[in-house]
Amino acid sequence: MDIQLKRGFLDVCVLAAIKDGESYGYKIIKDLKPYIELSESTLYTILKRLETAEMLTVRSAEHDGRLRKYYRITDNGLKRIKEFRDEWKEMVSVYQFVIKEESHE
Amino acid sequence: MDIQLKRGFLDVCVLAAIKDGESYGYKIIKDLKPYIELSESTLYTILKRLETAEMLTVRSAEHDGRLRKYYRITDNGLKRIKEFRDEWKEMVSVYQFVIKEESHE
DNA sequence: ACATAATACATCGTAACACGAAGTATATGA
DNA sequence: TCATATACTTCGTGTTACGATGTATTATGT
Numbered sequence: 457m458d459i460q461l462k463r464g465f466l467d468v469c470v471l472a473a474i475k476d477g478e479s480y481g482y483k484i485i486k487d488l489k490p491y492i493e494l495s496e497s498t499l500y501t502i503l504k505r506l507e508t509a510e511m512l513t514v515r516s517a518e519h520d521g522r523l524r525k526y527y528r529i530t531d532n533g534l535k536r537i538k539e540f541r542d543e544w545k546e547m548v549s550v551y552q553f554v555i556k557e558e559s560h561e
Numbered sequence: 562m563d564i565q566l567k568r569g570f571l572d573v574c575v576l577a578a579i580k581d582g583e584s585y586g587y588k589i590i591k592d593l594k595p596y597i598e599l600s601e602s603t604l605y606t607i608l609k610r611l612e613t614a615e616m617l618t619v620r621s622a623e624h625d626g627r628l629r630k631y632y633r634i635t636d637n638g639l640k641r642i643k644e645f646r647d648e649w650k651e652m653v654s655v656y657q658f659v660i661k662e663e664s665h666e
Numbered sequence: 667a668c669a670t671a672a673t674a675c676a677t678c679g680t681a682a683c684a685c686g687a688a689g690t691a692t693a694t695g696a
Numbered sequence: 697t698c699a700t701a702t703a704c705t706t707c708g709t710g711t712t713a714c715g716a717t718g719t720a721t722t723a724t725g726t
Binding site: 459497524 | 706
Binding site: 457458460461462463464465467468469471472477489491492518537538540541543546547549550551553554555557558 | 576
């Protein structure tokens with residue numbers, strides 16, 4: 457997906473990836489891969505941003521001798537996902553404007 | 562619409578605004594207003610970018626003593642709109658992932 | 667007559683953000 | 697032993713939307 461297009465979706469995708477239970481960085485990237493690809497540097501930037509915005513919480517834990525940071529969604533995060541549903545309506549309206557009278561060969 | 566979300570739509574909206582015939586800056590802003598809002602500084606940046614990418618051509622003309630620059634879409638521009646239709650499919654897939662199992666109260 | 671708004675385009679600086687590159691460190695499998 | 701996978705971190709960079717500001721003319725209202 458085009459980088460500019462991604463910008464509006466990445467945050468909410470990361471939230472969606474943890475909304476059914478805790479997850480951690482590496483796993484989030486793999487879970488999102490079929491839908492949207494993002495690099496580690498991108499993800500950790502986003503996670504930090506979402507933490508600052510209090511849309512998720514973090515806890516550190518050791519797993520097989522390696523550090524893992526587990527992320528859990530908050531009420532703010534869930535609210536963000538709900539807002540996205542409204543934003544989607546705007547996107548649909550824009551999409552219809554753009555493809556209006558376009559040939560569908 | 563959220564600024565991050567806009568980023569993926571603005572270019573293609575501007576192209577859509579001129580795809581049925583020539584238009585000029587001030588008019589494009591007004592025509593797009595019901596769908597997506599953008600400032601003059603944003604628009605002129607976009608127009609310059611699309612011109613560089615050869616997705617539109619420009620001609621200057623005087624109208625009521627004022628300068629006007631008329632923009633016309635090119636084949637590249639039309640191709641861009643077609644590509645957007647494919648990108649939309651990806652967006653739909655991402656959207657469905659995000660709202661999956663979401664309550665629809 | 668004068669002020670304000672609308673039309674029309676241009677430039678500059680800034681802040682947000684995705685990303686590649688590079689780094690640190692452990693575990694596993696060939 | 698050497699590569700690969702796991703796992704998180706930091707830095708620098710390029711793209712980009714936007715507010716602020718500027719220039720200039722025409723139209724409108726009082």
